[in-house]
Every structure is written in C-alpha cells, then in structure tokens.
Amino acid sequence: DVAVRSKSRDANDPFKDEPSRSPLLIPSSQKPFNAEPPVQLLAEKFLTPNDMFFVRNHLPVPCVCLDDYTLDLDLSTGKPSLTYQQLTQNFPKRSVTTTIQCAGNRRSEMVKIKPVKGLNWGSAAISNAKFSGVSLNELLQHYNVNIDTVRAKYIVFEGLDVQPDGSPYGASIPLELARMLKNDIIVAYEMNGEILPRDHGYPLRVIIPGVVGARQVKWLKKIYFSPEESTSHWQRRDYKGFNSSIDWHNVDFDKSVSISQLPVISAICDPVEGTELEPGAEEVTLKGYAWSGGGRGIIRVDVSADGGNTWHEATLKPNGQTPYRSYAWTLWEADIPLPQGQSKTELVVKAVDVSYNVQPDSVAGIWNLRGCLSNAWHRVNVTVPSP
Amino acid sequence: DVAVRSKSRDANDPFKDEPSRSPLLIPSSQKPFNAEPPVQLLAEKFLTPNDMFFVRNHLPVPCVCLDDYTLDLDLSTGKPSLTYQQLTQNFPKRSVTTTIQCAGNRRSEMVKIKPVKGLNWGSAAISNAKFSGVSLNELLQHYNVNIDTVRAKYIVFEGLDVQPDGSPYGASIPLELARMLKNDIIVAYEMNGEILPRDHGYPLRVIIPGVVGARQVKWLKKIYFSPEESTSHWQRRDYKGFNSSIDWHNVDFDKSVSISQLPVISAICDPVEGTELEPGAEEVTLKGYAWSGGGRGIIRVDVSADGGNTWHEATLKPNGQTPYRSYAWTLWEADIPLPQGQSKTELVVKAVDVSYNVQPDSVAGIWNLRGCLSNAWHRVNVTVPSP
Ligand SMILES: [Mo]
Ligand SMILES: [Mo]
Numbered sequence: 001d002v003a004v005r006s007k008s009r010d011a012n013d014p015f016k017d018e019p020s021r022s023p024l025l026i027p028s029s030q031k032p033f034n035a036e037p038p039v040q041l042l043a044e045k046f047l048t049p050n051d052m053f054f055v056r057n058h059l060p061v062p063c064v065c066l067d068d069y070t071l072d073l074d075l076s077t078g079k080p081s082l083t084y085q086q087l088t089q090n091f092p093k094r095s096v097t098t099t100i101q102c103a104g105n106r107r108s109e110m111v112k113i114k115p116v117k118g119l120n121w122g123s124a125a126i127s128n129a130k131f132s133g134v135s136l137n138e139l140l141q142h143y144n145v146n147i148d149t150v151r152a153k154y155i156v157f158e159g160l161d162v163q164p165d166g167s168p169y170g171a172s173i174p175l176e177l178a179r180m181l182k183n184d185i186i187v188a189y190e191m192n193g194e195i196l197p198r199d200h201g202y203p204l205r206v207i208i209p210g211v212v213g214a215r216q217v218k219w220l221k222k223i224y225f226s227p228e229e230s231t232s233h234w235q236r237r238d239y240k241g242f243n244s245s246i247d248w249h250n251v252d253f254d255k256s257v258s259i260s261q262l263p264v265i266s267a268i269c270d271p272v273e274g275t276e277l278e279p280g281a282e283e284v285t286l287k288g289y290a291w292s293g294g295g296r297g298i299i300r301v302d303v304s305a306d307g308g309n310t311w312h313e314a315t316l317k318p319n320g321q322t323p324y325r326s327y328a329w330t331l332w333e334a335d336i337p338l339p340q341g342q343s344k345t346e347l348v349v350k351a352v353d354v355s356y357n358v359q360p361d362s363v364a365g366i367w368n369l370r371g372c373l374s375n376a377w378h379r380v381n382v383t384v385p386s387p
Numbered sequence: 388d389v390a391v392r393s394k395s396r397d398a399n400d401p402f403k404d405e406p407s408r409s410p411l412l413i414p415s416s417q418k419p420f421n422a423e424p425p426v427q428l429l430a431e432k433f434l435t436p437n438d439m440f441f442v443r444n445h446l447p448v449p450c451v452c453l454d455d456y457t458l459d460l461d462l463s464t465g466k467p468s469l470t471y472q473q474l475t476q477n478f479p480k481r482s483v484t485t486t487i488q489c490a491g492n493r494r495s496e497m498v499k500i501k502p503v504k505g506l507n508w509g510s511a512a513i514s515n516a517k518f519s520g521v522s523l524n525e526l527l528q529h530y531n532v533n534i535d536t537v538r539a540k541y542i543v544f545e546g547l548d549v550q551p552d553g554s555p556y557g558a559s560i561p562l563e564l565a566r567m568l569k570n571d572i573i574v575a576y577e578m579n580g581e582i583l584p585r586d587h588g589y590p591l592r593v594i595i596p597g598v599v600g601a602r603q604v605k606w607l608k609k610i611y612f613s614p615e616e617s618t619s620h621w622q623r624r625d626y627k628g629f630n631s632s633i634d635w636h637n638v639d640f641d642k643s644v645s646i647s648q649l650p651v652i653s654a655i656c657d658p659v660e661g662t663e664l665e666p667g668a669e670e671v672t673l674k675g676y677a678w679s680g681g682g683r684g685i686i687r688v689d690v691s692a693d694g695g696n697t698w699h700e701a702t703l704k705p706n707g708q709t710p711y712r713s714y715a716w717t718l719w720e721a722d723i724p725l726p727q728g729q730s731k732t733e734l735v736v737k738a739v740d741v742s743y744n745v746q747p748d749s750v751a752g753i754w755n756l757r758g759c760l761s762n763a764w765h766r767v768n769v770t771v772p773s774p
Contacts, residue, residue, distance in 0.1 A: 244698060313642075355650055356760050
C-alpha cells in the first residue's frame with residue numbers, strides 16, 4: 001500500500017500521512033479530516049462515488065502496511081489473527097448496499113437555535129455505497145462461535161486509529177442488535193467494487209447497516225465480545241441523545257442510551273438554501289434523499305413549496321430492497337407548483353418510514369448539546385424574482 | 388360457551404348477542420361496540436385488567452359455540468382444521484406481553500384541527516396484556532410449512548365477525564414482517580391468564596406484537612398465505628396514512644402503504660385535561676405511558692410543565708423486556724416544578740424509542756383524513772388556583 005503524500009510533511013505531525021482527497025469535498029475540519037460532498041451532487045447518484053462519499057475521521061488516518069496487518073478476533077474458542085489475504089480469499093464475498101450517516105448530519109441547523117459542540121455539518125454527512133467483504137456471522141461460525149448463544153452483552157470493534165495516548169478508536173453495539181443483523185453485518189474490504197479507500201477504513205471496515213456511522217469502525221483491527229459497552233470516549237461520552245434542557249452544566253452521559261439505529265430523516269439537496277429560481281417561475285423541481293435506520297424503508301416523502309401549508313407526494317426512486325431490510329436510502333424527486341405573487345418562499349420535506357415514524361416538525365424540539373440526530377423537517381428558502 | 392345477554396333482544400339485531408361489559412368503559416360507539424377505559428386508571432397497572440382493556444370491534448361480536456369451532460389453515464401441505472381442544476392441548480403454551488393500540492388512538496386531538504372520519508378516541512385506545520397460546524411458527528412447522536421459504540407475499544387472517552353481506556373481517560401483514568416476528572406471533576387463547584374474553588376474540592386472536600390492533604384479528608377463523616394483501620375493506624380502504632393535503636376528494640387508497648408497525652407515542656394519563664390542581668401548587672406529578680411499534684423499547688420520556696419550554700426526564704418503570712424486542716409499553720412518572728405565578732399551564736410529554744425516533748411536535752403536521760397515527764407531543768391543560 002502506497003500512502004498518498006499530503007502537503008504537511010512535518011515528521012511529528014500525526015496527520016502527516018493523510019490520503020489525497022477530491023477537491024470537491026467540503027471540509028468541516030482538516031485535522032482530523034472531515035468533509036461532505038456538495039449536496040446537489042449527492043442526490044444525483046444512488047451509489048455515491050467513493051471519492052465523493054462523506055468523510056468522518058475522529059483521528060489521523062492510519063497508514064496500513066498489508067504485510068504487517070491482521071484482523072484479531074478475541075473469542076471464547078481462541079484468538080485467531082487473520083491476514084488480509086485469508087479474509088479476502090478464504091470466505092465467500094458478501095455485499096450490502098447501505099447508507100451511512102454521521103450522527104451529526106444537518107447539525108448546522110441546530111446551531112442556529114443555540115450553540116452545540118460538534119462539526120458544523122450541512123445536509124451531506126450521509127452517503128450510500130455497496131460494501132463487500134466477509135459476513136461477520138460466517139467468520140464467527142468458522143471459529144465455532146455461535147452469535148446467538150455467546151455469553152456477552154455487546155460486540156466491540158477497535159480501529160487502528162489511535163489517540164495521542166495510544167488508545168484506539170472503539171465502538172460497540174448491543175449483542176441483541178448484532179443478532180438481529182447477523183446476516184447483514186460484514187467486514188468490508190470493498191466499496192463500490194473498489195478496494196476500500198484509506199479515508200473509508202482501508203483495509204477493513206465493519207459495516208453494520210441501519211446503524212450510525214460511528215459504530216461502523218474503520219481501519220478495523222480487533223473484534224471481541226464483552227459484558228459491557230466499548231469503554232471508548234465515543235461510546236461512553238459522545239454519540240448519545242438528550243433533551244433540550246440538558247446542557248454541559250447538567251449533562252450525565254451515563255444516563256443516556258448510546259445511539260445505534262438512527263431515526264427517519266430526509267433533506268432537499270436541490271435547490272439549495274438561497275437559490276434564486278427563474279424569474280416568474282410557476283413550479284420548482286425538488287430532489288433529495290430520505291432514509292431511516294433499522295432497515296425501515298421509506299414509504300412516503302411529502303414536499304411543500306409554501307412552508308408546509310400544502311403538501312405534495314414526491315416520486316420515490318425504488319432502492320431495490322425490501323421494506324424491512326431497506327438499508328439504502330431512497331432518492332426522490334418532485335415538480336410542484338410555487339405560490340404565485342411571492343418573491344420568496346420556503347421549500348420543505350418530511351419523510352415517513354415503513355413503521356410510520358415521521359420526522360419532528362421543529363429543530364428546537366430536538367435540540368441537544370452535541371447536535372446529534374438533527375432530523376426535523378428540512379427547510380430551504382428560495383427567492384423568485386418578478387418575471 | 389354461554390352468550391351473555393345484552394339489553395337489546397330484537398331477533399333481527401345483529402348485535403343481539405353482545406357480551407356484557409364493565410360500566411367503567413367509556414364507549415365511542417355502541418354498535419359495533421368500541422370503548423376505552425378511563426385514562427387515569429390506564430397508567431395505574433402494567434397489565435391492563437381484561438375488563439378494562441380497550442375494545443375495538445368493527446362488527447358484531449360473534450357468538451362462538453366451541454363444539455362447532457375450528458381454526459382453518461389453508462397451506463400448501465394441506466388444509467387442516469384444528470379444534471380448540473387440539474390447539475390448547477397439543478402444542479406448547481407460549482406467551483407474549485404486548486401492548487395493543489388502535490390506529491385511531493388520540494384521534495380526538497386531530498378532530499380539533501379539521502374533521503376526520505373515525506371513532507372519537509381519547510388517549511386510552513391502547514392497553515397492555517399477557518397473551519398466551521400457540522406459536523404460529525410451531526403451528527406451521529407441525530404441518531411442514533417453513534415460513535421462511537413459503538412462496539407468497541402476505542399472510543392473511545380472517546375472523547368470524549361478518550359484514551351484512553356475509554364477508555368476514557380480514558387483515559394481512561407482509562410475509563417479510565411475519566418472518567421477522569415468527570417467534571413472537573401467537574394464536575392466543577388466554578389473556579392475562581384467563582380465557583380470552585368475547586370482546587377480545589374468544590376463542591382465538593392472533594397476536595402480532597408491535598403491529599396495529601387492526602391486523603391482530605379476533606375471533607380468528609382462517610389463516611392462509613397469499614400473493615396479495617387481504618382484500619378486506621380494512622386492509623385496502625382503511626388503516627393507511629396520508630399527508631394533510633389529502634382529503635376525501637383526492638384520496639387514492641391504493642397509493643398508500645397499509646399500516647403495520649406503529650410509530651413511537653406517549654400520553655399523559657394523569658392529570659387529565661382541565662384538571663384543577665391544588666391552590667398554589669408548586670409541583671405536579673405526571674403519570675402516563677410510552678410505547679413504540681416494531682419492538683422498539685422506550686429509552687427516554689421528556690415532560691414539561693410549561694408548554695415545552697423546559698423539559699425534565701420522567702422515571703421509566705422497566706417493562707422487563709429487551710430493547711429491540713420490547714412489545715410492552717413503558718409506564719412512567721415524574722414530579723416536576725410548576726411555573727410560578729401562573730393560573731394555568733400546559734403539561735407536555737414526548738417519548739424517544741431505541742432507534743431514537745421521536746414524536747412530531749404538532750398534530751397539524753400529521754393530520755390525515757382518517758385520523759390515524761395521532762402521535763404528536765401530548766398536551767394537557769391544567770389550572771392552578773391562587774393559594
Ligand atoms: Mo458520526
Ligand atoms: Mo384500530
């Protein structure tokens with residue numbers, strides 16, 4: 001593996017070996033690198049091209065030499081270490097097409113209510129790809145571990161990305177959830193048919209469809225079962241929800257449940273905020289995405305061109321998946337009439353999933369100190385010059 | 388089985404054989420009988436007593452003579468008819484504690500926005516009980532039918548309750564959903580340890596936990612697989628969601644997905660709307676329920692005594708179930724400070740499920756022509772006289 005040289009070459013800079021990135025990506029931070037694609041491009045393709053897939057790194061990107069690399073399993077039946085060669089050659093290749101979303105997607109809307117801690121994400125900290133690799137369940141079965149009978153409460157994943165003190169990024173999901181998803185969790189070495197890019201976890205990323213990105217550990221190094229959650233900062237002191245009366249002076253992270261599956265969300269990707277439509281335009285074409293966690297497919301997307309007074313149903317583009325195992329997003333499009341005689345108006349979208357969960361109306365009602373789970377109705381203001 | 392005599396004994400009245408009912412139940416219609424318990428009593432008990440369990444009948448209650456009764460299965464391997472004796476004696480007894488909710492629970496709040504068609508339910512068209520009976524999966528396996536490989540798209544249930552034209556009540560769920568729930572669907576003959584009451588489906592009701600009540604067919608007579616949904620009125624022309632710009636002049640029921648799993652909901656059961664609190668009261672004790680469909684457990688309940696400006700976390704009473712197979716509701720309680728110097732205030736509750744789905748803020752945003760799925764933040768206005 002050849003590390004792509006970044007501009008910064010200070011030998012003491014932990015970020016000295018970052019990969020090269022598409023100049024189209026819009027960074028929300030440089031070190032660690034976090035970036036989203038232009039939101040208008042996002043809704044153009046069902047499968048987000050690898051170099052346009054949003055990047056969420058918590059730490060420097062590890063520079064992995066395949067000769068030294070192993071994936072380490074700590075199991076009741078032994079502690080096998082698998083080489084990349086063994087993983088890619090000795091197991092059937094399984095694929096899942098899934099949307100991955102950062103818990104902080106659309107955080108910038110929350111910031112407008114009251115400041116929060118976190119990257120100032122727009123609406124594109126979400127992307128969709130086909131991941132291929134080894135079935136986690138088949139891997140465990142190979143080592144005589146039955147995930148349905150393992151005595152533990154969590155499955156824990158550790159990455160090769162490390163903090164200054166040398167401790168790795170880590171995350172876990174409840175074993176109950178891992179059992180439900182056992183045929184869908186994969187240890188991925190491919191993304192959209194290409195070798196997994198460095199920014200997306202090369203050589204291996206665990207893909208847990210329907211679950212927040214933060215648990216789908218990149219640069220995967222170790223998997224084990226535990227009676228407790230990952231002890232990492234990101235599992236215990238981050239990625240949790242709170243009500244809007246909880247702020248940093250009164251927060252108790254131990255009292256909140258870690259985010260795993262995500263709620264229903266949608267966004268208008270085109271037009272973007274502040275767009276000036278054609279003078280005298282009588283209708284507008286909206287495009288965007290809708291998605292829900294837990295494999296819950298999208299059954300309806302409602303759009304409005306008058307701030308939510310009247311609604312129209314968008315046309316959904318089928319994602320080819322079944323309603324209860326629908327891990328990929330649903331792209332949608334709608335041509336709807338504009339209110340006449342107004343120089344500006346607010347476009348709105350809200351989606352419904354197969355369990356008839358809906359998005360909340362307001363950002364204020366779901367504001368939280370970390371700015372996670374920002375899934376209110378999405379609003380975009382546009383102007384319509386006189387003809 | 389002895390039919391309890393109702394007051395109306397007109398031989399031509401299809402409702403002449405209705406069972407007797409608790410006088411505490413509050414009817415929303417008499418023929419067919421529909422009723423909810425007093426909402427304050429609802430939150431008192433985790434298991435709703437049978438005579439207080441909300442009643443949702445679409446048609447007259449059938450008067451079933453066990454000697455004549457069979458449950459008929461129409462399977463690829465044959466058409467077995469099972470007697471009550473066979474069902475109750477020849478299979479292991481399985482139990483599930485689950486909340487059942489009418490799709491129209493809390494409809495009366497929607498009516499205030501704009502009229503809808505449907506029973507004017509308050510907040511108590513929901514109850515919780517322990518149901519026991521035969522596992523549907525074990526029943527099918529007994530007849531060599533593997534639900535995972537059946538060639539069909541839906542599983543259909545028919546009741547003994549019939550329309551004037553003789554056609555039965557019917558409902559279906561997608562086979563994909565039935566497969567996910569296969570270890571939890573039961574053909575119940577007991578409710579809270581007693582013989583299933585007539586109003587709740589005597590002798591048999593199919594229990595499909597996490598799914599709307601309307602699909603859990605009572606007075607169960609027939610089960611079969613089909614390439615299409617039940618053709619009943621209630622499956623095809625009712626129990627579907629629409630946006631608030633769809634009304635009877637422009638509705639197309641074929642375009643909407645049938646309600647199966649329900650979204651997250653909660654309600655304040657005590658105090659009730661219009662309650663006059665103690666003069667000069669400085670705090671108030673709220674009690675209520677929270678529940679989500681799809682087995683998604685409740686992880687947080689937020690309550691407010693000032694119309695939603697400030698929030699407090701309610702204390703949840705554990706339901707004894709696991710987070711992803713949590714079919715029973717979560718009762719909760721909270722003592723919270725009242726805003727001082729105000730003679731009236733609005734109490735509010737909203738809940739969060741394990742997938743971090745939240746309730747929508749407003750009833751207006753989810754209004755629909757049938758008044759289903761009314762799960763906005765629940766608001767109760769109370770007065771506080773001067774001390
Ligand atoms: Mo994230
Ligand atoms: Mo119902």
